[in-house]
Amino acid sequence: MSLKLSQQLYDELRAHGEETYPHECCGIMLGKTSDEGLHVAALVRAGNTRTDSAHNRYHIAPQELIKAQREGRKAGYDIVGFYHSHPDHPAQWSPTDFAEAHWFGCSYVITAVEKGAAKITNSFLLTGKGEDDKAFEPQTIAVE
Amino acid sequence: MTINIPTPLRAYTDKKESVSVEGTTVTEGLAALVAAHPAMQQHLFTPEGKLRSFVNVYLNDDDVRYLPAKEETAVSATDELTIIPSIAGGCCR
Numbered sequence: 100m101s102l103k104l105s106q107q108l109y110d111e112l113r114a115h116g117e118e119t120y121p122h123e124c125c126g127i128m129l130g131k132t133s134d135e136g137l138h139v140a141a142l143v144r145a146g147n148t149r150t151d152s153a154h155n156r157y158h159i160a161p162q163e164l165i166k167a168q169r170e171g172r173k174a175g176y177d178i179v180g181f182y183h184s185h186p187d188h189p190a191q192w193s194p195t196d197f198a199e200a201h202w203f204g205c206s207y208v209i210t211a212v213e214k215g216a217a218k219i220t221n222s223f224l225l226t227g228k229g230e231d232d233k234a235f236e237p238q239t240i241a242v243e
Numbered sequence: 244m245t246i247n248i249p250t251p252l253r254a255y256t257d258k259k260e261s262v263s264v265e266g267t268t269v270t271e272g273l274a275a276l277v278a279a280h281p282a283m284q285q286h287l288f289t290p291e292g293k294l295r296s297f298v299n300v301y302l303n304d305d306d307v308r309y310l311p312a313k314e315e316t317a318v319s320a321t322d323e324l325t326i327i328p329s330i331a332g333g334c335c336r
Contacts, residue, residue: 123334161301178249179250
């Protein structure tokens with residue numbers, strides 16, 4: 100199951116990581132799920148509440164998630180995933196990312212930002228049915 | 244009351260985005276949700292019966308954990324409960 104999004108949205112989420120460098124950026128992806136994949140229709144930038152350690156941690160306030168979910172539904176969209184950046188670290192999920200991942204069936208997009216410039220962007224699909232069998236599976240990003 | 248279900252948990256509510264339940268408190272509402280959709284139990288609660296730490300429950304716009312009566316807060320038929328798993332992470336230990 101691939102992650103599909105427009106060039107504009109792809110550029111947008113990468114640019115967000117450059118703007119917040121050396122801190123981590125984070126955001127919510129709204130769209131639809133089909134048999135072919137997850138289609139991203141809109142991005143919602145979120146504030147990183149981890150001001151104590153924003154260079155290597157992110158946390159999205161639940162209120163922002165609820166607001167995004169409400170707004171998305173009005174347009175017929177659901178939350179299909181999230182994105183964040185890894186300043187001066189690879190675009191690979193970390194033990195912290197994995198431990199804190201609970202949105203099964205959703206995509207977790209990570210962009211490596213090196214010295215302020217967005218480099219590799221990867222996506223991982225959270226699979227499984229619960230905390231005991233969850234896994235991050237690499238996912239193709241189809242920029243359309 | 245209406246309980247809004249997040250994307251990852253709809254697999255356990257017959258794909259419903261929201262579920263209407265009877266109940267006079269948050270606890271009763273969640274119990275009614277689990278009664279109607281038993282698979283939700285393990286996703287919302289620990290084996291000891293406590294709400295999982297990464298599961299946020301909002302009564303309208305308020306985090307239930309920070310309400311004076313917490314999960315025993317009274318609710319009316321027009322209230323909305325929203326279940327929203329947390330989102331967090333970071334690049335290194």
